[in-house]
Amino acid sequence: MFTRFGATRPLTRPLARSYTAFARPLPVSVRLARGIATSPPWGVNVTQPLGVNPSSPLGDGGPEDIPHHGINVDKPVRMDTAPAPEPGKDFDIVMIGAGNIMFGSDQGPWNHSFRLEHKLGPRLKVKALIDPNVARAKEILAKKCASFVEQAYKDTIVYKSLDEYAAALKAEGGAEPKAIIIGAPPAFRGGVSKGRNLEIDLIKFFPKVAYFIEKPVSAGPVAETWEVAEDLVKNNNIVSVGYMLRYLRCVQKMKQIIHENNLVVMATNARYSAAYESIDKLAWWDKSKDMGPVIEQGTHFCDLSRYFGGDVNMDSVVAHSVEWYEEPGKLSKIPVDESVIPKEDRIPRITGAVWKYDNGAVGSFTHTVALQGTAYACELEVWADGYHMRLVDPYNAPVLLIRRPGDDHEERYAFTDDDPFFSEISNFIDAIEDGPNPHILSSYVDATKTYELTWKIRTASEAARVTK
Ligand SMILES: NC(=O)c1ccc[n+]([C@@H]2O[C@H](COP(=O)([O-])OP(=O)(O)OC[C@H]3O[C@@H](n4cnc5c(N)ncnc54)[C@H](O)[C@@H]3O)[C@@H](O)[C@H]2O)c1
Secondary structure: OOOOOOOOOOOOOOOEEOOOOOOOOOOHHHHHHOOOOOOOOOOHHHOOOOOOOOOOOOOOOOOOOOOOOOOOOOOOEEOOOOOOOOOOOOEEEEEEOOOHHHHOEOOEOOOHHHHHHHHHHHHEEEEEEEOOOHHHHHHHHHHHHOOOOHHHHOOOEEEOOHHHHHHHHHHHOOOOOOEEEEOOOHHHOOOOOOOOOHHHHHHHHOOOOEEEEOOOOOOOOHHHHHHHHHHHHHHOOOEEEOOHHHHOHHHHHHHHHHHHOOOOEEEEEEEEEEEHHHOOOHHHHEHHHHOOHHHHHHHHHHHHHHHHHOOEOHHHOEEEEEOOOOHHHOOOOOOOOHHHOOHHHEOOOEEEEEEEEOOOOEEEEEEEEEEOOOOOEEEEEEEEOOEEEEEEOOOOOOEEEEEEOOEEEEEEEOOOOOOHHHHHHHHHHHHHHOOOOOOOOOOHHHHHHHHHHHHHHHHHHHHOOOOO
């Protein structure tokens, strides 16, 4: 079962496919036309307030721009009932990172290769797997080649770096891939200096290829990530970021209700409770490595909050923490030896933040390192006039509870076999192939806003600390 989402977090069963909207970076010309800033430094106030970003009405409006993007929850296509992929032209893919997000682990349901295999079937051809840990990459490929998906991986070449792959492709005059899936750690991405500038190198070598990039978009300075975002906007290729919870049918149902009832979100309240006893990755407990639990893990819920509340007024963010050295911060079942981590790099046990959205609504977020066992407890609440929507347990068994005007009882929605990982990959491929009604729900610019919010929460809570 799942243990951590320290990488992110878990679902207990396969999910399904749904439809969504284009949130890909807007062309510079469009941004200018809409009065959206195109050059850094980009703060949160540079985009026009978007209100609640409601979903499209029933019938799924197709690739409409915000605020009318959204999945049609009433026309789901589950992975297990999706039509079998048909033979056709090869779909060449390059994977960067041979780790858990790409090939799965026992820590959760993430596994992009699995979803790509189911989406593309015999057409999938993984041309290159790039990872400095060549042994790990080769081991993974050997397993794939010993299975029924051998055809997709039998000609995959392992490269240590993107430079090496690009040079080899140029030397042999080979064709570019159709998509590059990026699952390298965030420390190597979203920056502008050598070694952290993966996207800038990608634009240099493969400007027309579509990129799927994992969250968080970086681990480095936010200002640099905005520079990368601007470069990607200018480059104008298809980019999707892995905030897969946006694709959950419960989440899209909430969007639909907001849209159909013309609601204005008044407040969001997100709570993310990790089961710390099961998090045995030392880096997760070390702020200098994984950047702390809000940036690495809570990011999914900060992102979902923004998905409903819109842009955040960053200057309004206030936050407090319970630190490891405070009486309420003492934990009895930490599974790593925390004493080897420098004191200043140890993570907070509780982080609580409040902010204003640009439309005036209030957002709040609590991340806790308090639960033991293995199951996480996560909830998102959204309020609007007469409405209270409660998304419960989105990782394991998503349920949506809604109180509406005219009835004090809660309605309950539970969509079975909902796989947001498949939905995001499926829509990404459809967007590349002009497939039926594709939607990309998380653009790089939008994901950078989430990244900025999580840093703001971390720095605000650190500034407010009562030091030992
Ligand atoms: N959306 C989700 O639910 C979810 C789940 C898990 C992980 N993730 C994200 O995926 C990313 C990777 O996490 P993971 O759990 O797969 O980590 P991991 O440590 O299992 O794997 C990362 C791999 O990247 C390789 N690598 C390191 N530097 C590289 C570089 N410069 N170029 C190419 N490869 C490089 C490493 O050798 C390793 O094999 C993180 O950003 C994480 O937050 C997201």
